[in-house]
Amino acid sequence: MGNNNLILNLKNIRFGYPTIPKLLDDISFALHQGDRIGIIGPNGSGKTTLLYIIMGLMKPQQGKIEIFNKERSLEKDFIEVREKIGFLFQNSDDQLFCPSVREEVAFGPLNFGKKKHEVEGIVQKALRRVGLIGFEQRTPYNLSGGEKRRLAMATILAMEPRILLLDEPTLGLDEETVERIVDILDSPDLSYIIISQCKDFLKRTTTTQYAIDNGNIVPIKQT
Amino acid sequence: MIEEEFVKDNSLIHNIDPRIKIVCALLYSCLIAVSNKLSVALLGLCFAIMILAVARLNIAFVLKRLLIVNVFIFFLWLTLPFSFPGNAIMTIGNLKMTEQGIAYTLLLTIKCNAIIIVNIGLISTCGIFQIVHALRHLAVPDKLIHLFFFLYRYAHILLFEYAKLKDTLKIRGFKPNTSVHTYRTYGSIIGALLLKGYERSEHIHKAMICRGFKGKYWLLDHFKITKKDIVVAGILALSIIWLGIVQWAITI
Numbered sequence: 001m002g003n004n005n006l007i008l009n010l011k012n013i014r015f016g017y018p019t020i021p022k023l024l025d026d027i028s029f030a031l032h033q034g035d036r037i038g039i040i041g042p043n044g045s046g047k048t049t050l051l052y053i054i055m056g057l058m059k060p061q062q063g064k065i066e067i068f069n070k071e072r073s074l075e076k077d078f079i080e081v082r083e084k085i086g087f088l089f090q091n092s093d094d095q096l097f098c099p100s101v102r103e104e105v106a107f108g109p110l111n112f113g114k115k116k117h118e119v120e121g122i123v124q125k126a127l128r129r130v131g132l133i134g135f136e137q138r139t140p141y142n143l144s145g146g147e148k149r150r151l152a153m154a155t156i157l158a159m160e161p162r163i164l165l166l167d168e169p170t171l172g173l174d175e176e177t178v179e180r181i182v183d184i185l186d187s188p189d190l191s192y193i194i195i196s197q198c199k200d201f202l203k204r205t206t207t208t209q210y211a212i213d214n215g216n217i218v219p220i221k222q223t
Numbered sequence: 224m225i226e227e228e229f230v231k232d233n234s235l236i237h238n239i240d241p242r243i244k245i246v247c248a249l250l251y252s253c254l255i256a257v258s259n260k261l262s263v264a265l266l267g268l269c270f271a272i273m274i275l276a277v278a279r280l281n282i283a284f285v286l287k288r289l290l291i292v293n294v295f296i297f298f299l300w301l302t303l304p305f306s307f308p309g310n311a312i313m314t315i316g317n318l319k320m321t322e323q324g325i326a327y328t329l330l331l332t333i334k335c336n337a338i339i340i341v342n343i344g345l346i347s348t349c350g351i352f353q354i355v356h357a358l359r360h361l362a363v364p365d366k367l368i369h370l371f372f373f374l375y376r377y378a379h380i381l382l383f384e385y386a387k388l389k390d391t392l393k394i395r396g397f398k399p400n401t402s403v404h405t406y407r408t409y410g411s412i413i414g415a416l417l418l419k420g421y422e423r424s425e426h427i428h429k430a431m432i433c434r435g436f437k438g439k440y441w442l443l444d445h446f447k448i449t450k451k452d453i454v455v456a457g458i459l460a461l462s463i464i465w466l467g468i469v470q471w472a473i474t475i
Contacts, residue, residue: 052429055429055433057429057432057433079435079437082432082433082434082435083435086433087430087433089426089429089430091426093423094423094426094427094429094430095427095430097427097430097431098352099227099230099350099351099352102443103352103443106443107434107436107441108434108435110441110443111434111435111436111437111439111441112435116443116445119443155434156434159434159435
């Protein structure tokens with residue numbers, strides 16, 4: 001306790017579905033401010049589930065979750081967590097539901113009770129960061145796949161999160177957009193966990209890599 | 224995809240406070256719906272067309288929507304004129320087409336179109352978030368508003384997934400005909416749509432929660448009642464009152 005650098009501490013997390021009882025068997029894992037962690041693992045190995053558990057969207061059957069030095073177990077514990085952790089969903093279509101790009105980015109800050117004039121500035125800053133200035137009045141559904149992903153990034157950056165959880169941020173993107181994502185992530189104020197199948201991308205963006213294997217998380221040795 | 228095709232235009236009607244538009248559309252619709260006088264229905268239709276003209280909507284789109292409604296009304300014309308007792312105008316075999324029957328069907332047709340046009344003019348010119356926000360201001364319970372909003376999202380997703388599934392079927396050489404195989408395939412599609420829609424809406428809900436959604440929608444552009452709003456609201460209110468007077472106070 002009292003360790004200000006410690007953001008996230010998972011202890012012996014277990015989660016399973018009726019058909020896969022030991023999807024996550026015994027996951028213990030910590031994240032500190034400034035950490036850049038990559039998690040790799042085969043399809044269906046429970047990577048996304050792990051992120052859902054951190055966000056409080058799914059409840060583990062066993063284990064303890066500490067975030068910002070407080071144990072989190074009930075729905076109301078996670079409300080504060082969600083304000084400070086930005087979560088990028090695997091499918092950007094799931095994340096975008098507003099009628100315009102501007103409102104999409106403003107959705108989070110408005111929910112946090114920010115004033116209108118503040119929000120305007122936040123929206124501009126977030127859009128600049130992902131290179132979508134000039135897209136304010138466009139409809140999110142009609143953007144290209146790469147633009148949607150960048151917009152989804154902007155929506156979570158606008159919440160000024162302390163850490164980001166990114167679920168397959170490069171899935172289905174062309175090389176140029178992947179480069180843009182690498183650029184966006186290359187900012188000293190960001191800490192994050194990235195889930196990806198792409199080892200090369202993880203090597204470029206993260207300092208520590210783990211693999212999920214049979215419900216356990218193991219560090220990957222640097223080669 | 225559900226295109227909010229009437230939202231994009233810009234006109235006096237578009238810029239009116241959505242709260243006013245929703246309340247007026249509701250009053251108009253109820254009044255016209257309960258009316259049993261042709262004069263009220265016709266007057267309502269005139270008002271509706273005037274609103275449409277002020278909103279300057281794309282006539283082709285409006286007609287396309289009206290066509291869908293009038294397909295249903297067409298079926299009424301096939302049966303209703305023959306099923307009313309009264310003075311026969313024409314007899315086909317055992318069937319008697321009556322004056323009263325025609326008058327009643329005509330009344331229904333005009334009422335239907337008037338209501339649809341009023342709603343196209345007033346409601347379709349609001350974006351979904353504007354409607355949701357306005358409903359909140361009108362003290363509609365949050366739960367109902369959520370239902371409405373998710374219904375919209377859900378329909379959006381269902382349509383999109385349906386289009387994708389249809390393409391998949393085409394690619395795999397499916398030709399619909401009257402056979403168990405066809406029915407079974409359609410059954411599977413409906414099942415898949417239900418599951419997919421459910422899953423997607425759950426994802427969206429999760430995404431909303433992650434972005435601090437606590438059951439309330441905030442709008443970036445807040446409503447402000449301006450003089451223009453008051454004037455338009457006054458005109459709409461007067462026309463509604465006029466309709467009411469024609470309906471109940473004057474006997475024609």
